Amino acid sequence: MSRLSQRQFKLPFVAAAALVGFLASGAPSYAADKTSFRMVRSPALNTSPSCVPYASAKVKIVSTGEVETMTVDVDGLPPNTGFDLFVLQQPNAPFGMAWYQSDIETDQYGHGSVKVLGRFNIETFMVAPGSVAAPQTQPGAAASNPATAPIQMYHLGIWFNSPADALAAGCPGAVTPFNGEHNAGVQVLNTSNFDALSGPLLKIN
Template sequence: MSRNNSRSARVSGIALAGLALLATTLATPAAHADSATQFKMVRSQNLPKKCAPHAVAHVSIKSLGFAEQMTITAAGLPPRTTFDAFVIQVPNFPFGVSWYVGDLETNWKGVAKKTFVSRFSRETFAVAPNVAPAPKVDKADADKNPAFKPIHTLHLGIWFDSPKDAQKAGCPNIVTPFNGEHDAGPQILSTRTFPDGKGPLGRID
């Protein structure tokens, strides 16, 4: 082997070793990443008895150090139906400050499982130091925000993506803003078994 080839081999070996070390570092959680919690979501209040009577969800959250990993497993829902998950201020109407986490789609058995990575801990909050112009992505959007101090959002809620799907399942045919187009159906699951000011996301430091 020539001197140049030998040097290239050594450089390649060092590079590969560096990549392996980086991969190991990224795959290894921080020291406090074992902080975790589990809890249930239950049917939302004031729903008709025939509205998805067996709906329930299990939620697990674990710290990744830089953020949290949350897995929602829901069952007892209408099959092949889309739902929208939100982090919310309080579990029941009027819900307060809320932000869109993502979608869940049930299979033919009415089961949905989805994992999200974001801030799902006692540090989950929103703040608006002052009034500012807001982007008009949809017609229903506000043109500016109200100013408010930090508000922690420690509850979860799940909504029907479509009022028509809700009606088919024996649930109220109402329109709410809880999807990407702001034309969702009613809330079906929430963390309402926890006090308003002590939502389960607050269990994670």
């Protein structure tokens, strides 16, 4: 048998053996490419029982490898009202680092949905190798950033876009920086149903 024919004969066997070994070794499961989970009513609202008592949200994340698609569906919120979605370091105050991800507008039934693309997985992080000047295009914006090593961020939070809308819904009227103009209302939903240091974005790896 020639060298070529020997190689042709052995390759299928080698490939099959490698596949069996790969499966038997407990290789990473592709189930980690997608996940779904629920957000819960913010614990900060427990002292305001009339504030969005039926608020809920379901999140689905699907990874293509290069990017994730995250779909957020909210229910039980005031109708025709604006909300703001953030990725967070921790779900409850003082939250740590946060970044503005999207708006969510509810319909006449208090339902809203948004689909966003980004990195929503075990590698999601914020970093600032040094302090530099920052644009001050909105009220309250910092003039510079604090330097920080990479900070992993695995939680989500949703805020009223307006303190007036929060008050109308029987919620506290506090002003928070969690919208594009830094004059949002209170947080209504978050992922505090997960451990503070093990948020649900960790499910995608």
